[in-house]
Amino acid sequence: MKISKVNEVYLTVEVDDSLERELSDYFTFEVPGAKFMPQFRNRIWDGKIRLFSPQNGRIYVGLLPYIKEFCSKNSIEYIMEEGVENDRNIARSSVRDFALSLQPKSRGKSIEIRDYQLDAIHHAISTNRSLLLSPTASGKSLIIYTLVRYYHMMGLKTLILVPTTSLVEQMCSDFIDYGWKDEYIHKVYAGMDKGSKKPVVISTWQSIYKLHSPYFAQYGCIIGDEAHLFKAKSLTDIMVKSRDVKYRFGLTGTLDGTQTHRLVLEGLFGKVRKIITSKELMDNNTLAKLDINCVVLKHTEEESKRVKNYAYAEEINYIVSHPKRNIFIKNLCKNLNGNTLCLFQLVDKHGVLLYNEIKKFDRKVFFVYGGTDTQTREDIRAITENEKDAIIIASYGTFSTGINIRNIHNIVFASPSKSRIRVLQSIGRGLRQSKDKDSVKLFDIADDLTYKTKRNFTLRHFFERINIYKEEQFDYKIDKVKL
Secondary structure, X not given: OEEEEOOOOEEEEEOOHHHHHHHHHHOEEEOOOHHHOHHHHOOOOOOEEEOEEOOOOEEEHHHHHHHHHHHHHOOOOOEEOOOOOOOOOOOHHHHHHHHHHOOOEEOOEEOOOOHHHHHHHHHHHHHOEEEEEOOOOOOHHHHHHHHHHHXXXXXXXXXXXXXXXXXXXXXXXXXXXXXXXXXHEEEEOOOOOXXXXXXXXXXXXXXXXXXXXXXXXXXXEEEEEOHHHHHOHHHHHHHHHOOOOOEEEEEEOOOOOOHHHHHHHHHHHOOEEEOOOHHHHHHOOOOOEEEEEEEEEEOOHHHHHHHOOOOHHHHHHHXXXXXXXXXXXXXXXXXXXXXXXXXXXXXXXXXXXXXXXHOOOOOOEEEEOOOOOHHHHHHHHHHHHOOOOOEEEEEHHHHOOOOOOOOOOEEEEOOOOOOHHHHHHHHHOOOOOEOOEOEEEEEEEEEEOOEOOEOOHHHHHHHHHHHHHHHOOOOEEEEEEEO
């Protein structure tokens, strides 16, 4: 086998015909849930993802460790051209001295760079590309800031990709808090100029994914925040168009647990490096303690019989429109002490309904969904930081990923979900400590519509959430309530 580099995106692997099929099979995986997708049902696609192309011998650069593993397992000798591997021997003490020299500040106070953050920065600089797995509220923005400053010192321009306009503003605000000036940072989202000579550009991926390769040639470093989203084709295209960007890093608090998801991200960024876990951060008092209260709402036998043959979408519509269920959620939010974040999935069918009921309370109630503009979201976030009993009714899509609200005391899952990423990201909204908070309560609302031996879809999804809590070593309890 001969391994050479095409650019910073692809390697070429030259093997004889007998090994070509074997290598292709090694990097071919079934996509979870493919059988439910239209392309599979219409027989346009076989439900598999292939990371090695026998036609041209190409494979993502980040999958080099897996190619080596394949060779080792099959006793295959390989020749690697110069430049394929380019790890650097950087002393951790040098990285530490550089990071400390930046003297990051937040709200006017110097903040400590923790050992696990230094480990992440050292690993990234030493490998040139990496997928850093570190939970929400572990200080990923400080890791990103330090990397940006390091490559700026090297004379390189950095592109930071984030999923939402709110995160563009938040990242920029964090950098300024750490001590950088606004004149170094250019923000890109709807209506903003995409061109800039400033050393760092923070952009939503939606704003630039249609641009061509020459635009991305100006960057020497690319950083993907909330990198678990990068399996989307448009985001993958950005990484492929950035073919000459040598330094590339993804940061995320969650992967979805599937092999295909992980390998696509590792191919684009580099091998996963787990920095620390939420449980470790709770144990050392860096994060707020988490108290999970699972509330299983038992529907009547008559209702369960009526729903037993519903498709998933029909069951969801039934659940979110159930009057007694929504009254339960309304009363729960009313009786919780502190600021509460109530998360829903369907805007018109559920979010609006909950908001119209909960806004009748004698307290500040906010409604956030995809149609809420960036400035309003930022205003709500800022107001909540200074409130003690506000309620935010928000869609999962707007407030489950990345948004920092330190002063959230309660989270309510008003809509069911089985997505590992959505569940853990949503929990992360409440894990940041504040001067008035060292713990957060999660209320996971589930629905038992079991009829005889047939369990409903969303109850099965609830058990999947329980498995997530067990894997993350979160403490939880389950209460049952008859509707």
